[in-house]
Amino acid sequence: MDTLILGAVAYDPKVVTIWEGFKQHFVERELPFDFVLYSNYERQVEGQLAGEVHVAWNSPLAWIEAERAARARGRKAAALAMRDTDRDLTSVVVVRADAPIRTLSDLARTTVAVGASDSPQATLIPLLAIAEAGLKPGADFRVLGHDLLVGKHGDHIGGEREAARALIAGKADAACMIDGNHLAFTREGTLPAGSTRILAQTAPYDHCNFTVLEGVPAPQLIRFTELLLAMSYDDPSVRALLDMEGLKRWLPGRVDGYAQLNRAVDLFGTLDAWLMRAGRE
């Protein structure tokens, strides 16, 4: 069996530990496996299109990039698997508790703090929600971005925390973040108890997936998926890896949770330049 090669983005040093751990787990179970780390998702998607990796651990935006770029080449992309924690996420738009803002349309002529420009959860999806309520970002309200680690699609929590701090500091009238980070920020005091209120919550959406393009050897993919889905949180040899990657169990991939992000990308033209460039290469 040929070696299955996986691509992942090194958004944090722990990524090395995680994939070294998974590699050992797979190799011990007779799946020849190796991985390649990229510094950003665009490089990873391009690498996968060029055949450098068989499977890519993709952010939701990278999934859309891969899916659209593959389609432009007459190829098909599929999502093999995802974490239990990748399903049914929501983002929230938060305002100060005493602000006279009651609906999303009240955000007209205000400043809305968001995360990195390529963050689905802290920028694209919440801005879509505001746009679908009738306000055009940048025209009807000001967008205050926090471009920490662009290319890593908001995997780093820093951009969202900066957005929350901007709200508390009065530099913004609203801040956008994923629901789990809202809980984390209220617990840690970044958003002091009682100082803010949730103005709106987006519809649920999905996050990362293992993306595969057609034409990859099937036996390796089947074994890879089997081994992933068989990983049990009861097993102490994999529990630390699952904890680091932030999941309790792997689930089969699904792609119907990316509709909001697809609409956002279309509306804001987020990927136009990249797709044009990727199409030329």
Next chain:
Amino acid sequence: MIDVPRIELGALGLDRGAHLLLKRALRQIPVGAPLHVFGSHEELAVHLRAWCRAEGHEIELFPGGQGLGPIARIVRSSAETGRWKGAEAAGAPDRTLPGGVVDKPPARWGLAARGAKVEAGSPAFDFPLADKDVVWADEAAALYAQAAAAQWDPATAVDWSAPITHPPEIEDAVVQVMTFLVENETAALIVPASFLAKIHPHFREVLQLLAIQAADEARHIECFTRRALLVRKDMGLSTVGGQESLKTLLEEPDFALAFFLLSVLGEGSFLSLLWFLHENASDPVTRQVCCLAAQDEARHVAFGLAHLRRHMGLDQGLRPRLAAAVERRHDALRNTDGLNEEVFDALVLLAAGSWELDDLGKGHDRVVALREDMDRGRRQRLEKLGFPADEAEALSALHTRNFM
């Protein structure tokens, strides 16, 4: 219709501790069973979704349920029970219970408190001294308790302002003896401290005892240094022979052999020296610090004897190894001077207390008597460990002339 268990969170949010109530309620139902959540916190629904996702629980939210019906239905996941599957008890806190202190604690118990439930998959620690036969002494707990109760504060336990009236050259002798004591006590600190880091923490009482033993020596070093500098600005001399002797102690890698050489023979001899100084020094500060140090050293000797006695009872091969260690050390030090002239002369002068001929003669006799006392003490302790009298006598004679 089956009643679904419920938890009422009131106005408490997950940002301020409501997760504790949720966890407690979920632990009371089987994995896969549902729980209805009630609560009025404004952000509860948003946070419940995020919290359940992170914890692995399934959740169904009921829009508009707030205040009336349940806000959500949670199905308990197996993640928490899974985490503790295969966990094991690391012995028991009570050392007297059968299995409380096990013979060979596994490396994966690591730093866990004795008696704690240890999650499977814990990392293996490298504690090379993980054999009860080698390190344990039933007396360790009592000796530790005694030591903890007997800790004294150098700042207040010694009357540092007591007058020093002896002639300047007697003071020089005191400074030289103090310099010698500091050097030896430093070895007596480092040896237990270095083994302490190698002993499996399962043997908690031994760890505690060695830690407090090291702390005792730290205080002794402080007091002897302070006494040396009470009148003079400089410390005394440190000799090659003295350091050679102590170096062999620090280089002994075997726990039993190191404590045999250090505690039974070395600190045992030191006990005689400290009591000698307590009785013969002409100034009250020296007498006081030596008395306090001697009380601590007696405990150190007691532990050495206790764990070696136990170890020798379990391992018939240990006695010849102990004897061989003394011989080996003697051979290693064969070409060194032993106790340096400076320390010997200083002890004579200190015991004499003056330059009067009579006093000097008496001082010399007292130091000779001290050596005999040290030899007698070593032989007694060796016999307590089970060495026959003739072997004890021979081994005692081979002990380093440097005392420690």
